[in-house]
Amino acid sequence: MEKKIEKGFRKQCIDAGCKVVKYQDPGRTGGPDRLVLLPGGFGVAVWVELKDMGEVPRRDQLNYLIDLNKRGFVAYWADNIDAAMYPIKVLLHNAHSVDFMARVLLDIHTDQLGQM
Numbered sequence: 001m002e003k004k005i006e007k008g009f010r011k012q013c014i015d016a017g018c019k020v021v022k023y024q025d026p027g028r029t030g031g032p033d034r035l036v037l038l039p040g041g042f043g044v045a046v047w048v049e050l051k052d053m054g055e056v057p058r059r060d061q062l063n064y065l066i067d068l069n070k071r072g073f074v075a076y077w078a079d080n081i082d083a084a085m086y087p088i089k090v091l092l093h094n095a096h097s098v099d100f101m102a103r104v105l106l107d108i109h110t111d112q113l114g115q116m
Contacts, residue, residue, distance in 0.1 A: 005050050006033065006080040016092055023047070029060055030060030032068075032075060044098055047075035049086055055079055056115065062113050069106035074098055076105050 013020045017039040025031035047068050049061055054097040057065070057077045068075035074091065078084035087101060 002067065005052070005079070005081055005084070009034070009048070009084045012085050013088060016088065018088065018092075028064070030058065030064040032061075032077075036088060038088070040092075044091060045073065046088060047073055049077035050073075051077060051079040052086060053079050054085060056112075059113070059116055062109055062116070066106060066109045066113065067079065069102050069109060072099060072102050074101050074105065076109075 013036050018094040019037040019039075021037070023031055023033065023034040029103045032047040032049040034048045034050065036048060037115045038046065047065070049057055049065060051057060056079075061077070065075045065077060074087060076087060091098065091101070
């Protein structure tokens with residue numbers, strides 16, 4: 001199922017003009033599945049962890065997302081294509097909102113980690 005979400009997400013990103021890279025950090029576990037490079041010359045990179053419907057990230061995955069958010073990157077997880085595409089669509093229309101979105105996601109991920 002996760003493969004189906006990844007495939008649909010990748011197709012929608014490419015259709016929107018993004019480049020999608022399968023990501024694996026060789027020195028650390030828990031890295032997001034995908035790195036999405038947005039078009040438009042703004043140098044915007046978005047990190048996305050995709051899960052099966054109803055699943056949530058592991059603690060190490062959530063910590064990785066929090067670390068990226070603290071560094072100012074948009075990094076998040078989603079368990080369906082619509083949720084995965086929403087931040088991408090927002091950024092495609094409003095690339096200067098990267099810093100704001102990274103801070104909001106940091107708060108969300110920190111709260112989720114506290115609930116584990």
